[in-house]
Amino acid sequence: MNIGTVAEKSGVPPKTIRYYESIGLIRPADRRPNGYRNYSLTDMRTLNFVKRARSLGFSVEEVRDLIDLWRNRKRTSVAVKALATRHLEALERKIQELESMRKAVADLVRRCHGDARPDCPILDELDDGKDSEE
Numbered sequence: 001m002n003i004g005t006v007a008e009k010s011g012v013p014p015k016t017i018r019y020y021e022s023i024g025l026i027r028p029a030d031r032r033p034n035g036y037r038n039y040s041l042t043d044m045r046t047l048n049f050v051k052r053a054r055s056l057g058f059s060v061e062e063v064r065d066l067i068d069l070w071r072n073r074k075r076t077s078v079a080v081k082a083l084a085t086r087h088l089e090a091l092e093r094k095i096q097e098l099e100s101m102r103k104a105v106a107d108l109v110r111r112c113h114g115d116a117r118p119d120c121p122i123l124d125e126l127d128d129g130k131d132s133e134e
Contacts, residue, residue, distance in 0.1 A: 003029070006039045010047050017047065025050055025064060058087055 007014045020026045026046050029037035039047075049070065053063045065083055069075050111121040 001039045001044065003037045003039070006044055006047065010044060010051060012047055012051050020047070020050060023060065025060060025067070056087075057091060062087060 001009070003014045003017055006012075007017060010017075012020075017026070021028045026043065029039050029043060032038050046067065049067065050063055053066055054060075058066065062083060066080070069080050069083070108122045108125055113119075
């Protein structure tokens, strides 16, 4: 399959596929005599693995580790679970941070009258009251 076919079937843009190749996340495609990339079904499966892992928020380095674990038939699932557990903990921290931000912004929105008056607690809160001289 050429890069266009793989991109269409996987839903991963060609530019992203080339990027994944350039950073070694997926192996560089074989080249046909005309210079076009030639992807195998294994390449397609790996690309789908990467796409799914990235959609779950795993970093490029985490995906690299997951691929190594996926390919290593002698690995134990404890290593996979440990990696996923660390990722889950990071997601939970981000969710807490986002919830805190959501509450703060919701409070600001609630306090703002949103009328024709110029005063606005949202802008007042964002202004730290300090003048910076440059």
